[in-house]
Amino acid sequence: MIKLKxxxxxxxxxxxxxxFIFCFNLQFTxxxxxxxxxxxxxxxxxxxxxxxxxxxxxMLNATKATKKNSLGTLVSLNMKLDKRQELIAAINAEIFQxxxxxxxxxxxxxxxxxxxxxxxxxxxxxxxxxxxxxxAYSRLMFLFASTNFNQALxxxxxxxxxxxxxxxxxxxxMYTQNQLLVKLTDLKESRHEKNVLLGNEEAEKDSLNKxxxxxxxxxxxxxxKEKELxxxxxxxxxxxxxxxxxxxxxxxxxxxxxxxxxxxxxxxAKKAKEEKDKIEKTKKHKEKNKEQVVTNDNKKTNDSxxxxxETPQYPELSDEAEALSNDFANNRGKLPWPITKGIICExxxxxxxxxxKGFMMMNNGVxxxxxxxxTARSIFDGEVTSVAVSPTGGKLIIIRHGEYLSVYTNLSExxxxxxxxxxxxxxxxxxxxxxxxTKAAMNFQIWKGQKTMDPAGWLYKGM
Numbered sequence: 001m002i003k004l005k006x007x008x009x010x011x012x013x014x015x016x017x018x019x020f021i022f023c024f025n026l027q028f029t030x031x032x033x034x035x036x037x038x039x040x041x042x043x044x045x046x047x048x049x050x051x052x053x054x055x056x057x058x059m060l061n062a063t064k065a066t067k068k069n070s071l072g073t074l075v076s077l078n079m080k081l082d083k084r085q086e087l088i089a090a091i092n093a094e095i096f097q098x099x100x101x102x103x104x105x106x107x108x109x110x111x112x113x114x115x116x117x118x119x120x121x122x123x124x125x126x127x128x129x130x131x132x133x134x135x136a137y138s139r140l141m142f143l144f145a146s147t148n149f150n151q152a153l154x155x156x157x158x159x160x161x162x163x164x165x166x167x168x169x170x171x172x173x174m175y176t177q178n179q180l181l182v183k184l185t186d187l188k189e190s191r192h193e194k195n196v197l198l199g200n201e202e203a204e205k206d207s208l209n210k211x212x213x214x215x216x217x218x219x220x221x222x223x224x225k226e227k228e229l230x231x232x233x234x235x236x237x238x239x240x241x242x243x244x245x246x247x248x249x250x251x252x253x254x255x256x257x258x259x260x261x262x263x264x265x266x267x268x269a270k271k272a273k274e275e276k277d278k279i280e281k282t283k284k285h286k287e288k289n290k291e292q293v294v295t296n297d298n299k300k301t302n303d304s305x306x307x308x309x310e311t312p313q314y315p316e317l318s319d320e321a322e323a324l325s326n327d328f329a330n331n332r333g334k335l336p337w338p339i340t341k342g343i344i345c346e347x348x349x350x351x352x353x354x355x356x357k358g359f360m361m362m363n364n365g366v367x368x369x370x371x372x373x374x375t376a377r378s379i380f381d382g383e384v385t386s387v388a389v390s391p392t393g394g395k396l397i398i399i400r401h402g403e404y405l406s407v408y409t410n411l412s413e414x415x416x417x418x419x420x421x422x423x424x425x426x427x428x429x430x431x432x433x434x435x436x437x438t439k440a441a442m443n444f445q446i447w448k449g450q451k452t453m454d455p456a457g458w459l460y461k462g463m
Contacts, residue, residue, distance in 0.1 A: 042094045048461065049087045052343045056080045058371045059439040071229050072434060074222060075354050076369070077215050079345055084208045091201045098194045105187045112180045119173045233359060242391035243443065244364050247407055250386045250398060251447055254405070325402020328380050335379045335458050336425055338408055338444045342370035345441065348454040364452045365407065365445030374431045374440040376408050378422045379459075387418055394432045407445035 059076050222229060346354070346367030353359040378399055385405070386398035396409040399422060411429040416422060431440035446453045 038097055039094065042090055042097065046087060046090045046094070049083050049090060051341075053080060053083050053087070055341055055343050055370065056083065059369065062372060062439060071222065071232070071356075072439070074215070074218050075345060076439070077211065077218060078354050079343060079369075081208065081211055081215065083343075084204060084211065088201060088204050088208065091197055091204065095194060095197050095201070098190055098197065102187065102190050102194065105183055105190060109180065109183045109187065112176055112183060116173065116176045116180065119169065119176060123169050123173060230356065230359070233353065233356060236392075237361060239392040240361070240363070240443075243396075243409065244362075246388070246391050247364070247396070247398075247409075247445065248450070250388060251405060251450060254385045254398065254400070255450065321402045323402075324381065325404060328401040328404050331380065332458050334460050336377070337368070337459055338376055338379055338406070339368050339370045339374050339431065339440075339442060340377070342368040342374065342442075344456060345369035348452075348456060363443070365443050366455050367441055367443055369439055369441045370431065372433045372440055374442075375427050376411055376429045376431055376442060378424065378426045378428055379406050381424055382406070382422055384416045384418055384420045384422060384428075387414055387416070395429070397428055399428075403448060405447040407443075407447065409443040409445075410441060 056076050056079055060073065060080070344366050346361070346363055348363055348366050350360060350362050353361055376397075380399075380401045382399040382401040384397060385400045386396070388396055390396045390409050392410065394409070395411045395414050396407060397411065397414060397416065399406050399408075408428065410432045412432040413430040414428065416426075416428045422428060431442045433440050444455055446455045446458055
């Protein structure tokens, strides 16, 4: 009886032990999955930053070929420094996540080792106990010692289940050993990955220091012609103001045109309804109400003319336009870039010039820089409402997406015309290159009615 009690207690302990292992593994699996998701996001961020650095390098290499130190070169170099620092920060974040993962794996390995020792100790006790009762005589004596038939039946079942239980425990030991080997392999790989990241971090820091040296040399060279640079910036700032006014005027004209179209369509529908009502009334009261019908007709026509004068500035949207508008709004943060490869080199709103301290600039959109020969494309389905010459040179295109409008400026060639329906990512023109023919830059804007919006929040972060 004492042996039976001991073995039953051992079985109960083993069951609780298995439950503990299950919960422990579940917790670690959840933490590891969270870290994997975070790691994937960091890897995507690093990939995006590296693509942007490569794009800036392409622009800088073209500048170096001209052997000219310009303000644009300094702006590109400053952008590259910022991106390099972002990349180092992303690598540091990945190393931090990896350290957490290593620590978690080490904790799990220690726990698995402890579990394995407990499993082996428990199994050893079971083997010793089984050896004492391994002969048939001992088993028979164990059964015949029962006080009644039911107890004998229970003891028989116990002996059968005990054998199965012992086999399962052996399997659990093998499983735990395999898990331990897997975790040790994971730990080795994580430590190797950490060493690679630390090497990458050092390489990026070396590149950053080298680029800072280039920046200092370039700044020293440009400071000698500071007055000339500021005059050029003032000129470009004024051109920018003229561009914004021109775009605002085109958008106001577009809104007015849409309002007039809406008013005309509404008036035509109203007149058609009045004519239909008039015919029906004439059939019923051809002679009796003839004069009254004419009077009412004149009064309604005058009311319609008054309605045209009172047409609101913002026209109502058709069902099709409203659906397109809602679809556009639902894609905020997912819209493709208006240039296939590029980087935002000037942000939205009022901001300090990226190279000249204290020089403030205003932008109703974002400036997107790219390599020479970049093509412009539509960010969404829509209709071309304006193709005009820009005050800053080149051409500009405005595309309507319901109540939203996207604006593409500084184009050397245009491949669409007013009234044309365009599709998502359809090429609409070629972006102009700068004076030194080293890079292309587009001022891209998004409007809702007559209100500007920050395009950076609408574009997909991964290009």
